[in-house]
Structures are given as structure tokens and as C-alpha cells.
Amino acid sequence: MKKNEYYEGEVLSLKFPNKGLVKIAESDVPVQVKNTLPGQRVRFQLKKARKARPEGNLTEVLKKSPLENTTPPCPHFADCGGCAYQTMDYENQKELKLSQVRELLKTVCPELSLDECLASPRVWEYRNKMEFSFGDARKDGPLTLGLHKRGSFYDIVPVPGCQIVDEDIRKILEGTLNFFREREERGEKIPFYHKMRHKGILRHLLVRKGLKTGELLIGLVTTSQGEAPLKPFQDMLLNLPLTGSIAGILHITNDSLSDVVKSEETKILYGRDYFYEELLGLRFKISPFSFFQTNSAGAEVLYQTAREYAGETKDKVIFDLYSGTGTIAQILAPAAKQVVGVEIVEEAVAAARENAKENQLDNCSFFAGDVLTVMDELKEVPDFVVLDPPREGIHPKALSKILKYEVRQILYISCKPTSLARDLEMFLEHGYRPVKAQCVDMFPWTRNIETILLLERENKNKISDYI
Numbered sequence: 001m002k003k004n005e006y007y008e009g010e011v012l013s014l015k016f017p018n019k020g021l022v023k024i025a026e027s028d029v030p031v032q033v034k035n036t037l038p039g040q041r042v043r044f045q046l047k048k049a050r051k052a053r054p055e056g057n058l059t060e061v062l063k064k065s066p067l068e069n070t071t072p073p074c075p076h077f078a079d080c081g082g083c084a085y086q087t088m089d090y091e092n093q094k095e096l097k098l099s100q101v102r103e104l105l106k107t108v109c110p111e112l113s114l115d116e117c118l119a120s121p122r123v124w125e126y127r128n129k130m131e132f133s134f135g136d137a138r139k140d141g142p143l144t145l146g147l148h149k150r151g152s153f154y155d156i157v158p159v160p161g162c163q164i165v166d167e168d169i170r171k172i173l174e175g176t177l178n179f180f181r182e183r184e185e186r187g188e189k190i191p192f193y194h195k196m197r198h199k200g201i202l203r204h205l206l207v208r209k210g211l212k213t214g215e216l217l218i219g220l221v222t223t224s225q226g227e228a229p230l231k232p233f234q235d236m237l238l239n240l241p242l243t244g245s246i247a248g249i250l251h252i253t254n255d256s257l258s259d260v261v262k263s264e265e266t267k268i269l270y271g272r273d274y275f276y277e278e279l280l281g282l283r284f285k286i287s288p289f290s291f292f293q294t295n296s297a298g299a300e301v302l303y304q305t306a307r308e309y310a311g312e313t314k315d316k317v318i319f320d321l322y323s324g325t326g327t328i329a330q331i332l333a334p335a336a337k338q339v340v341g342v343e344i345v346e347e348a349v350a351a352a353r354e355n356a357k358e359n360q361l362d363n364c365s366f367f368a369g370d371v372l373t374v375m376d377e378l379k380e381v382p383d384f385v386v387l388d389p390p391r392e393g394i395h396p397k398a399l400s401k402i403l404k405y406e407v408r409q410i411l412y413i414s415c416k417p418t419s420l421a422r423d424l425e426m427f428l429e430h431g432y433r434p435v436k437a438q439c440v441d442m443f444p445w446t447r448n449i450e451t452i453l454l455l456e457r458e459n460k461n462k463i464s465d466y467i
Contacts, residue, residue: 001026003049008062011040016100016417017447018084022056031056035084035151038096039065067092073124074163081150081157083164083445090123090444097449098439101417105451108421109434117439117449118305121297125166126444128209128277129294131261132159132173134180134192134202143184143192145177145205153259154195164445168242169207172218176205179236183229193223195259201226203254204261206288210277211296214244217275219288221252221261234269247275250288263289274351279303282330282359290348291324298442302413302450303331305438306386309411309454313337316383321371321402326352326364328386328413333361340382341366342374372398386411393419396426403430410455415442420451432457 001007001024009024009031020036022044031054033044041063044056064087072078072086085093098117105112120126135156137144147162149155160174180190180202193200206219218237222228234249248271252263266273266288274287279300286292293299306328310318313336320329323341325348333339333356341364343349349368356364367374372395385407387394393416394402402410403426410432414420424434432455442450 001031001046001049001054003046006043006045006059007031007056008041008043011036011038011042011065014038014096014100016104027054029054033058036061037065037067037088039067067096075161076146076157076159079149079157080146080159080162081148081152082159082162084447085445090119093445094119094441097441097447101439101449101451104417104421105424105437108424109428112434112437114437114439117441118301120295120441120444121301122211122295123444124163126295126297127164127169128211128296129292130162130165130169130173130207132176132205132207133259134204136192143177143181143202145173145180165207166209168209168216168244171240171242172207172216172237173205175236175240176220176233179233188229190226190228193225198257199225201228206250206252206261208275208286208288209244210275210286212278213276215247215275215277216242216244217248217250217273217286217288218246219250219252219266221254221263223255224253225255230269238270246271248272252288261289279327280331282327282355284325284327284330284355285351285358286325287347287351290345290351291343292327293442295442298440298450299327302440302442302452303328305440305452306411306413307331307335309436309438309452310384310386310409313384317380318384318386319378319380319382319405320386320388321375321398322387322389323352323366324348324388326355326366328388329364329366330356330359330361332386333364336363338363338365338380340364340378340380342371342378343368344370370398371395372401375401381405382407384409384411386413388413389419391416391419393423399423399426403427406457408457409435410457412453412455414451414453415448417449417451420453424453427455 009022011020019032021030033056043060046056048055068087077086102114144158146158149157191200192202204221208217249269251267253265318339320341323343329339329341346368349366352366435454435456437453440450
């Protein structure tokens with residue numbers, strides 16, 4: 001095989017999250033080609049001609065996979081990089097994701113049984129948070145607002161018909177784009193932030209909505225390089241015919257070079273800088289950047305499963321590490337002696353404390369800071385540990401400290417199976433074994449999936465003997 005040459009072959013299998021293994025006549029070694037599906041016949045350009053792991057870029061799907069039995073309901077699916085599996089029916093895409101997690105974890109723990117993926121109660125219009133980007137659909141094209149084009153860092157696809165958000169979010173998206181386009185047509189152009197030149201004003205539109213409460217929180221993210229017409233923008237939003245209610249409209253300033261939605265300064269234009277959501281009978285205050293599951297209905301399935309996995313927690317002290325706004329902590333609190341949450345985002349910790357008061361839970365305490373350092377300051381010793389880390393998993397040094405607690409059981413909730421597989425190796429090395437595991441499809445039509453795993457310490461030797 002030669003670099004930059006074009007080849008054809010059949011996709012044998014899919015490695016998480018999107019690496020298809022393509023068998024071609026010219027080589028005995030499968031080529032990794034992203035954004036493919038098992039059973040497809042594809043054409044690709046070879047980009048890395050390594051003997052052990054060659055890689056190619058997909059150029060054309062020559063033949064569909066037998067799994068592709070559905071016409072994508074979203075008009076933007078072919079271009080948008082948000083969803084991956086809309087050419088499959090829901091059961092097929094759920095089983096595909098489950099099989100990827102199963103194969104990944106079997107390489108670490110062959111005896112682990114993973115037989116089912118729990119479905120999301122809402123398959124469409126399930127997302128309660130969206131971050132849209134300002135930009136252009138093509139170089140030097142007109143202003144647009146939407147999601148990144150599939151395989152592109154710069155091009156933005158307008159998505160007024162996005163099917164994984166509800167009608168209110170679609171109306172806010174369309175209203176915002178029309179607002180700034182109309183001003184541009186009147187000669188009042190407000191340029192979008194160009195990621196290469198680091199110049200411009202408009203960066204992102206952040207929208208969050210409570211499924212149960214219907215409350216909306218809207219944030220316009222700009223740089224400080226110029227002014228945006230904030231009062232007319234606010235008035236436009238308040239006049240939209242929405243089914244939900246706007247809890248707050250924010251102006252968020254972000255001058256960082258990285259293309260992430262974050263705040264260097266936040267000003268309230270209208271209402272308040274938080275909204276409420278309800279899960280499993282509890283009420284949660286959510287701030288603009290605090291972690292909260294993006295699928296509220298799916299979160300109830302996930303947290304109900306977590307509660308069942310935790311079992312009898314009477315008279316137990318529970319540590320909820322990476323606790324976000326304290327959702328898991330408060331769901332477990334009614335049946336526990338005490339729950340301690342640790343979260344690095346300070347505004348999320350403040351919200352968690354208020355949430356505990358709102359839910360009349362007096363056995364919860366929350367600490368702000370990195371899990372790695374905060375654990376050294378905690379006076380309590382846990383009887384049970386819940387881990388719900390970010391996508392990159394648990395820092396090895398933090399994991400070593402967690403192991404030293406020598407708790408009998410640990411509940412690990414993961415949004416990235418590769419990180420879970422890596423961390424699982426360390427748990428196995430130190431005497432823990434998986435009791436049961438379950439996948440929950442929190443992100444229908446995308447490549448992402450949530451996995452919940454209960455670990456139990458069988459070896460009676462001290463953890464310090466291993467470390």
C-alpha cells in the first residue's frame with residue numbers, strides 16, 4: 001500500500017468510537033477508517049501507511065451496511081457532525097454501541113457480563129443543553145449559526161431542523177441567526193470570531209432547558225473586541241413564541257484562544273443566571289457551566305440504576321467524587337448516613353449546596369476543588385464511593401488515593417468506555433472485581449454511550465500492599 005493512494009474494501013467491525021476496520025485485497029492488515037459502519041463497502045485515501053496500523057480517510061460509501069435501514073429524519077444529517085447513526089433504526093444503533101463497549105471491556109476483564117443497553121425514554125428532542133457556534137458555512141460566506149460540519153473544525157452548518165433538541169431551542173437558534181443577519185443586511189455587521197485570525201465578536205449561543213420545568217437559560221458568548229446590540233437581542237428573545245419560559249438571558253464574555261464555551265465575565269441581561277430541573281422527585285438548580293446530564297429523561301434511568309446498584313446504604317458514608325451539581329449525591333442521600341460531594345467547578349458546588357437545602361437534605365456536604373487535592377482535606381472516611389469522572393477518566397494519582405480508602409464497593413459511571421477500560425485495569429490489579437455492569441443510551445444517534453459498573457473488593461489484603 002502507498003500513502004495517498006485510493007483503495008476500496010469492506011468494513012469488518014467498528015472500534016469505539018468511530019474507527020472502522022476495513023479489509024482490502026492489497027493487505028492482510030485491516031485499515032482504520034473513521035466514520036464508517038460494519039458491512040459498508042467504502043473507498044478511502046490512505047493517509048498513514050504503517051504496517052501494524054494503517055489509517056485512511058473516507059472519501060465515499062460505495063455500498064450501504066445491512067444495518068442501514070432508515071432514512072435520516074434530520075435534514076442536516078449528511079453535513080452536520082453532531083449525529084452518526086441516523087441511517088439505522090434505534091435498536092440497531094443501540095446494539096452497535098453496546099457491542100463496542102462489550103468488546104472494549106472484554107479485553108480488560110473477559111468475565112464481565114454486559115448484555116443489555118437501557119434505552120433513552122426520549123429518542124428525539126432529548127437534549128437539554130446545546131452550544132451553537134457562529135461562523136460561515138464556507139470560506140468568506142454569509143454569517144451562520146449552528147454546529148460544526150462533519151469532519152471540519154472551521155465550517156459551520158446551520159441546523160434549524162435539528163431533531164435532537166426541542167422546538168423552543170430551534171426557535172431560539174433561528175431567531176438569533178435571523179437577528180444578526182438582519183443587522184448585517186442593514187449595514188450593522190457584527191463579525192463572528194475567526195478562529196485563525198483571533199478577531200471578531202460573535203462566538204457561541206448557549207441554550208439550556210429543563211425538561212420537567214420548561215425553564216430556559218440563554219447565553220450569548222462574545223469577545224470583548226466590540227459591542228453587540230444586547231438590549232434588542234434580549235427583546236427579540238422575549239418576543240419569541242415559546243412553550244417554555246425564559247428564566248434568564250446572559251451576556252458571556254470569552255477572549256480565550258481555544259474554541260470552548262466558557263466565561264471570563266458573565267452579565268445578566270434578564271432574569272437570573274440559573275434555571276431549575278427536576279429528577280426523580282428532586283429539584284436541582286443549574287448554572288450556565290455546571291455539569292448536568294444533557295438528557296434529563298435518560299438521567300432518571302441512569303440514576304435509578306445507580307441507586308439500585310448501590311443497594312443498602314443505611315448508616316454508610318458515601319463519597320460522590322466529581323459530583324457536579326450534586327445529582328447523584330442527593331439521590332442517594334435519603335437512604336445514607338452522610339454523603340460528601342467533591343467537584344472542581346465552584347459554581348456547581350454552590351448550586352449543589354443550594355439544591356440540598358431546596359430538597360431538605362441535611363446529610364449532604366459539598367467541597368470545591370480537584371478530587372486529587374480535596375481528598376487530603378476530608379476528615380470523613382467513606383464506606384462506599386461513587387465515581388462519575390469527566391471524559392478523560394480519573395487521574396492516576398487520584399485513583400491511587402481512592403484505592404487507599406479500601407471500601408468494599410465502588411460505583412463507576414463513565415461517559416467514555418476507553419477511559420473506563422483504562423481505569424478498570426488498575427481496579428483489577430488492586431483486588432476489585434466487577435459485580436455487574438449496564439450501558440445506558442443517554443445520547444441517541446451519536447457515538448456516545450454511558451456505562452455504569454459496580455466493583456467489589458474481594459481480596460482481603462490491604463491496598464497498601466499493592467501500591
